[in-house]
Amino acid sequence: MHFSYIFHRLLVLLLPLLSATVTSTPLEKRGSGQKYVFAHHIVGNTFSYTVDNWLDDIKLANANGIDAFALNIGSDSWEPNQVKKAYAAAEQSKTTFKLFISFDMTALPCATARNAASLRNYITTYAKHPSQFKYNGKVFASTFSGEKCTFGQRSVSQGWVSQFTGQLTGSNSVFFVPSFFVDPNNFRTYASAMDGQLNWNSAWPITVTTNSLSSTLKASGATAGRALTRQGSPLVTEVGEFIYLSDQLYPSRWQSIIEARDHIPMVEVLTWNDYGESHYVGPIKGSQPNSQAWVDGFDHSAWLDLTKYFSLAYKNGKYPVVANDNIYMWARPHAKNAIASSDPIGKPNNFGVSEDALFVVVLTSAPANATLSTSSVSHTVAVPAGLTQLSLPLNAGDSIYASISRGNTIIVKLAPRNFRFEANPKTYNFNAFTAMASSNSR
Structure with a gap:
């Protein structure tokens, strides 16, 4: 019979799997030292949302230790209107909850300068909105992918700088933290284009397979970075596609992040509503991507409730006193x-x-x-x-x-x-x- 338990420490198996290599340039000074917890919200799954639906999500997230939604934007023509509803709801919530844009560059075109203009329009539209999340006084923005985007320029870095960040000045200046899926050793290649790195794949031990599970794995070892955003996710599985090791992942991943909190100004929960890949902590609602067969009846609100405990520990540097069992x-x-x-x-x-x-x-x-x-x-x-x-x-x-x-x-x-x-x-x-x-x- 196997019965395992852990007190405020990581599972031995997961400890080496969940470390993440981060940007190699010096960590940018954080004036207040404040920590933030985000949740990745797939706008593509909100076709049927009303402002009230957004308001419910925002209030629920805010009550569970989440400070902002990263609004994952794709190429559907109706998505800009949903973003508008989300910002309206955040303002109506009368909370401190914020929003920022996360461009899904696997869906958005990025071959021409005109493509970049569409991205800049999101920034300039919401730069002065009271619910826009800002960091170091700049409009915070992120991506999913984008490491191959040139926007018609000679290189990826030149494309992002000359057509995106470099054209956003004054009140529209952007603090850009993309998720480029590249070898971390090559982050320097993109240094001029980004203010930090969203380390998407730090959320899961993605290299663990059935054959390698019992092997001794080496930690990648966190090094100092500029603005590092690490990820936490309860599980990943996509029907007929793939699965990542994730049985005890969510609480264990949070504990590793809390241990390294001095070097991590932001954490992003993956995700609020990615039903297709089963890693959601928000309620099952909106417009599912034909995932009903494996999502309906599988509520994950227990993980959302647990998020508040870890969020408080991460932000305050100590685990909160437990009032109720x-x-x-x-x-x-x-x-x-x-x-x-x-x-x-x-x-x-x-x-x-x-x-x-x-x-x-x-x-x-x-x-x-x-x-x-x-x-x-x-x-x-x-x-x-x-x-x-x-x-x-x-x-x-x-x-x-x-x-x-x-x-x-x-x-x-x-x-x-x-x-x-x-x-x-x-x-x-x-x-x-x-x-x-x-x-x-x-």
Whole structure:
């Protein structure tokens, strides 16, 4: 029987996998030393959104320790109007919540100078908006990809400088932190074009495959950078495509970020609503990209609730005192080696990196006993005040249960009735089922 637990430290397996190489130039001085937590919001999944829908997202994110949405902008003609609604909602929210544009350069054209003008228009439109996120007094902007964009110039750096950042001056000046998918050793090549690097792939151990999982992996080792934005994500799986090692990833990744917080001014949660790849912490709403088969019924609000705890620790430099006892649990719906009866696509690549287990985080206000149970086995362990990570193997047909108790009194328990670890699924689904319970809600 395997029963593992961790007190405020990283899983040994994940520690070397989750370090990230960052920009090699000196870290820009941060006047206030303030830390920020963003969440990546896919505008392409908001076709049906009203201003009120945006307002609900903003208030929910703000209540859970998120400071701003990175609005991922693609090429659909209706997206500018949704951006307009988002900024209107942020202003209406009467909160400190901010927004900034993240250009999806896998969708937006970038071969000509005219293409760059479209990007600049977003910046100039919202530069003076009260809900625009600014850093060092400049309009903050980011990208997904863009490392091949020249905008008609001789090089990528020349294209971004002469057609984008260099033309945005005065109140429109931009603090540009793109996510260029290049070898970190080559960041210097783009130094003139960017103020920092959005390290997208630091969110997951992307090089871990089924065959390499048991190998000894070396940490890449964080080095000083200018404005480094690191990523945190609960999991990544795309039906019929790929899966990254992510069973215990979200709490473990957060802890590694908190340990290195002095060198990380910003963290971006991936994502708020990328349903297609299953890594969402926001509610299931809007217009899904035909992902209903593996998303509907798999709410991830437990991860969003847990985000607030880690966000406070990251921003303040110490873990917050736990006032109420909380249980967060998650598991995949079926065994990794299960055989689906009628799946036309098949399993994602490297499905073997996932573990057939129930994963639990307990936040306890005082020392307590934590019990994890399935239909097959039950185990209890003493836990200290604060955060503890636990796991228990799952077998086909298992139901799941967790509780926190002191003495003979159960303080809080969680036994989701709508979960059973399937033996023979109809179709494959490597998304995660999540649930939570709090002593505050009894």
